Amino acid sequence: MSDARARGRPRRADAVDRRAAILGVARGEFAAKGFAGVSMRAVARAAGVDASLVSHYFGSKEGLLVATMDLPVDPVAKIAAVVASGPDGLGERLVRTFATSWDPHRDVFSSLVRTSLGSGDGDTPVAQVAREVLGTQLVDVLAGDDRELRAALVASQLIGMATFRYVVRLPAVADASVDDLVRWYAPAVQRLVDS
Amino acid sequence: MSDARARGRPRRADAVDRRAAILGVARGEFAAKGFAGVSMRAVARAAGVDASLVSHYFGSKEGLLVATMDLPVDPVAKIAAVVASGPDGLGERLVRTFATSWDPHRDVFSSLVRTSLGSGDGDTPVAQVAREVLGTQLVDVLAGDDRELRAALVASQLIGMATFRYVVRLPAVADASVDDLVRWYAPAVQRLVDS
Numbered sequence: 530m531s532d533a534r535a536r537g538r539p540r541r542a543d544a545v546d547r548r549a550a551i552l553g554v555a556r557g558e559f560a561a562k563g564f565a566g567v568s569m570r571a572v573a574r575a576a577g578v579d580a581s582l583v584s585h586y587f588g589s590k591e592g593l594l595v596a597t598m599d600l601p602v603d604p605v606a607k608i609a610a611v612v613a614s615g616p617d618g619l620g621e622r623l624v625r626t627f628a629t630s631w632d633p634h635r636d637v638f639s640s641l642v643r644t645s646l647g648s649g650d651g652d653t654p655v656a657q658v659a660r661e662v663l664g665t666q667l668v669d670v671l672a673g674d675d676r677e678l679r680a681a682l683v684a685s686q687l688i689g690m691a692t693f694r695y696v697v698r699l700p701a702v703a704d705a706s707v708d709d710l711v712r713w714y715a716p717a718v719q720r721l722v723d724s
Numbered sequence: 725m726s727d728a729r730a731r732g733r734p735r736r737a738d739a740v741d742r743r744a745a746i747l748g749v750a751r752g753e754f755a756a757k758g759f760a761g762v763s764m765r766a767v768a769r770a771a772g773v774d775a776s777l778v779s780h781y782f783g784s785k786e787g788l789l790v791a792t793m794d795l796p797v798d799p800v801a802k803i804a805a806v807v808a809s810g811p812d813g814l815g816e817r818l819v820r821t822f823a824t825s826w827d828p829h830r831d832v833f834s835s836l837v838r839t840s841l842g843s844g845d846g847d848t849p850v851a852q853v854a855r856e857v858l859g860t861q862l863v864d865v866l867a868g869d870d871r872e873l874r875a876a877l878v879a880s881q882l883i884g885m886a887t888f889r890y891v892v893r894l895p896a897v898a899d900a901s902v903d904d905l906v907r908w909y910a911p912a913v914q915r916l917v918d919s
Contacts, residue, residue: 678897678904685887
């Protein structure tokens with residue numbers, strides 16, 4: 530990076546600076562106003578960049594939120610990929626992807642949950658991600674009655690599994706193979722996917 | 725109570741004192757040693773009472789643990805009653821009983837979860853209850869393969885639902901009627917009950 534700067538690459542350095550500026554603004558906005566209170570446009574304005582640049586870097590407001598958290602796993606991208614193949618076998622893909630993505634980062638997941646739920650404020654970044662990312666992304670792939678409730682209950686199942694596997698570390702769940710989780714939990718998740 | 729004491733009823737007063745003494749000892753033991761490290765016998769000894777009295781008052785170690793927490797809902801008794809009718813319809817009874825029991829005590833549930841998961845120590849009283857009560861009581865009613873894992877995943881589902889309904893308060897889950905929760909979530913729970 531310092532070599533690149535020495536050779537004079539203003540564009541690359543500018544891009545890094547602008548991305549950092551957007552993230553800095555967004556982090557403060559999400560903390561102050563919660564997910565619903567933040568707009569991509571307002572973040573762009575406060576960061577002194579064009580709104581299209583925020584979309585270019587982060588795709589969506591959910592993507593921007595996740596980027597501010599510096600997670601080892603990008604839940605927006607993961608869920609988007611899993612959902613893209615449609616409702617058939619979605620339960621299996623969700624359980625398998627969730628477990629394989631977070632198993633190497635148990636401690637990170639645990640501290641995210643502890644930090645988020647431990648505070649008195651329900652509108653923490655992790656709660657926002659759980660609400661907005663898991664909730665809204667899943668809704669679109671479901672058909673039939675009560676799609677919002679069913680999507681939220683699918684998210685409840687995944688968060689419950691992850692809380693027992695990574696945070697509480699109940700041995701039966703923490704030590705289970707991914708295949709055994711998929712074998713038993715995936716049909717229970719699929720039950721909510723199918724209306 | 726003061727009338728009773730004035731009239732001189734040493735037995736009643738003794739019973740209250742002994743129960744309080746047992747709870748005081750047990751609270752300290754669970755905090756220091758965790759659920760597995762505590763025995764009813766050792767609690768009785770430290771409280772200066774016969775072990776049979778601990779069983780008489782609290783039924784089981786799980787019951788003793790719950791009593792130390794002074795909960796508005798007794799999960800041991802609730803789950804025992806729900807489990808007693810066997811695996812048929814268990815998913816529905818679990819979801820309905822859990823929601824109707826805790827809906828009037830949302831804030832208590834929320835602060836229990838926050839206090840428990842917010843601390844750095846995974847072996848908190850609430851984690852112990854989740855692990856021991858939900859886990860072990862459910863195992864006995866299940867048949868077939870991987871009963872421990874399935875029971876723990878049922879508990880994951882209930883804790884996930886309760887976390888979204890009472891702690892994160894995702895509107896889709898928090899505002900759903902108990903009947904709608906039962907309609908959608910009960911079959912997903914039952915899927916894990918049936919092997």
